[in-house]
Amino acid sequence: MRNNVGNLLSKRAFLHPDKEAFIDVHQNKRLTYSQFNENANRTANALASIGVKKGDRVGILLMNSAEYMELFFAIAKIGAVCVPLNIRLVADELTYIIKDSGTQTLVYGNDFQKVVAEIRAKGATATDVVNWVHAGNGSETDTFGHNFEELKTKAVETEPERSGFEDDPLFIMYTSGTTGLPKGAVQTHNTVLWAALTMAATWEMRQSDRFLVALPLFHVGALMPAVMSVYCGIATVTTKAFDPSLYWKVIESERITNSLMVPTILHLMLQVPEKGFSDFSAFRWIALAGAPIPVSLLDSSTAIGLHVEQLFGLTEACGPGCQLMGADVARKVGSAGKPFLFTEVKVVDLDDKEVPPGTPGELIIQGKNIMREYWNLPEESTHTLRGGWLHTGDVATMDEEGFVYIVDRLKDMIISGGENIYPAEIEKIIAGVPGVSQVAVIGQPDPKWGETPMALVVPQAGCSLDEQQVLEFCQGKMARYKIPKTVKFMEALPLTPTGKVQKRILRQQLSDE
Structure with missing residues (x-):
């Protein structure tokens, strides 16, 4: 039988016609x-x-x-x-x-x-x-x-x-365009099926599960879990849009067992009173994607008995990349985890040669879930998929046990006096400053060094911060050349729908000032 993803639903309806499939809370x-x-x-x-x-x-x-x-x-x-x-x-x-x-x-x-x-x-x-x-x-x-x-x-x-069928295109999903115009990642019937397979095989799924689709369905982190739910024969639950108080009510009333969110969503859910009196005893795990889990968020979740896991995924991979699961979430804080069951990853240098453990390089991914191409961009497709591997543009390291750590985006790297500086490393440290809600680090022109880091900080509501506090916190926690030369305070950072900072827009905003 040739693969057509529509057959997943037809066959599931044939096997389990009376099983609950989809709950639209709003309607x-x-x-x-x-x-x-x-x-x-x-x-x-x-x-x-x-x-x-x-x-x-x-x-x-x-x-x-x-x-x-x-x-x-x-x-x-x-x-x-x-x-x-x-x-x-x-x-x-x-x-x-x-x-x-x-x-x-x-x-x-x-x-x-x-x-x-x-x-x-x-x-x-x-x-x-x-x-x-x-x-x-x-x-x-x-x-x-x-x-x-x-x-x-x-x-x-x-x-x-x-x-x-098979390698025919099924959907074109446009990237969020954090570094330029959005590109259309072409996923086929086969790549979608294999993405569902590797998710179901890697996650701890059960026939009685009820999955809350928490992200908007135009995003791969929502669309693919919904497809996987049909593959597994479980119930999908969704609301019209995100509402932190409503999510707790739905988790209780629908006996939600698992979900995929971004850290921002969970952070907002932990701020509302419903978290204190909602019954989420059926909730086994939440996978958080789009950004590393802040230690403070991990601690807050653990404190109320909520198990979170780290997921690293890409539109170009039809979702699945790496997952940090179980006891490793606390043991390997900051890691993106290991590749999904039917996915392989490597960290390579500029010549696509694998680098030793602990050495930064580009993360590349291989699997049957990788996109066919970028729509109407043959040269970029060939470059991104060279050698049969998806070149993610993410700088990463891999430790001796095979756990991946995302360091930064290649395009976000700052070169200062010949030294490579990865903003994510600085952002992780500044995020620990008491009173910091959000932080982004970008390069600013410097006549002596070429570029130096600049930190854009959003303080928590009601907190008073100044540049000296932030810079003093950085002392001794990173090499001196990595410490930002400037700290600028902002009311908000421009974000994609999945909570990623749009540094291209940040740079544009600052250049217009």
Whole structure:
């Protein structure tokens, strides 16, 4: 049988038709696998009725919902290509991605009518969209588009004819663009299946599990756990958007067993009163991705009996890279862990030669879950995937036991007087200054050294900090040439939806001052 990811849902519905599959908290919608699959079939047939066929790109601009995942599996079944769109982008940014991907059908929700109107106002040549599909109430549907519910009502629930298999593209997910314009990572039916396989095989999953999808579904850290849940035959639970108080209530009421979050989400959850009286006894583990787990967050979680694990993943790897699990979380603080079961990693020099343990180099990853290419970027694809390995652009070390430690991004490295300085190393130390909420370190031009480090610090609410306090804290904790020459205080740092600091925007903001 040739692999089509849509078959995962069809087969799961055949094996376990009455098992709970998807809980949409916002809409109070509960679907069995049979219902989930029937809805996906209706959606697939509805898309086909407006001309969507194999290879056509279908953009999704929706909040987290049952409809989102029904669309994803519907697109998979008919061999079209899903383009998950970042719900936080403005019209210009969305227009770039829609045009770059060649999206011909755009499905959008009520929350995005205004931004879609702005995109349309740019004119017919701004995008290649032919079908505008409004997934909203009939009375509110835009006059220029199709109504999603009406299309589904007219469609049959029988299985559509399969199209799109194996190495055919399944989705194009655009990177967050922390260092430049976003690039579309092309994932196929095979890479998605292998990502689900390696996640399920590495994580401690059980047939009775209930997985909370805590990130927005346009992100690989949400979409792939939702696919893995279907592979495992477990229940997926999601809310429309992040709400720290609501998450605790959902964890209790739905008996959530596991989730994937970013540290910022968990940090905010630990600030609300619900953490003190919610029953999370069923909650076995949370995987935290997107940034290293701060020691303070690890301690706060452990103090209330919450087990967290560190995950290192990439859009280009369809998610899975490394995982730090079990007792190693406390034993190997700061590590990204070891590679997933069906994934291999190495740390290499500029000639792609493996470096000795403890030596910084570029982290490269190999596995059947690695992207096929960057969309429309053949030279960058060849460079990034040279030698059959995904070159992550992350500087890392590996210890004698095979645990990986992410040091920094290659592009963020500061060269000062010929010395390589990794900002993440400095950020980790400054994060320990009492009263520091967030910190980012970037290079600033220096007539003598070329570049020197500058620390951008966000103080905790109600805390008073000055430059001298920060610099004195650094003394003796790092080499003198690494100590920032300047400390600048800010109200907030520009972040991606997954909590990563957008240093490109930071540099631009500072240069404009």
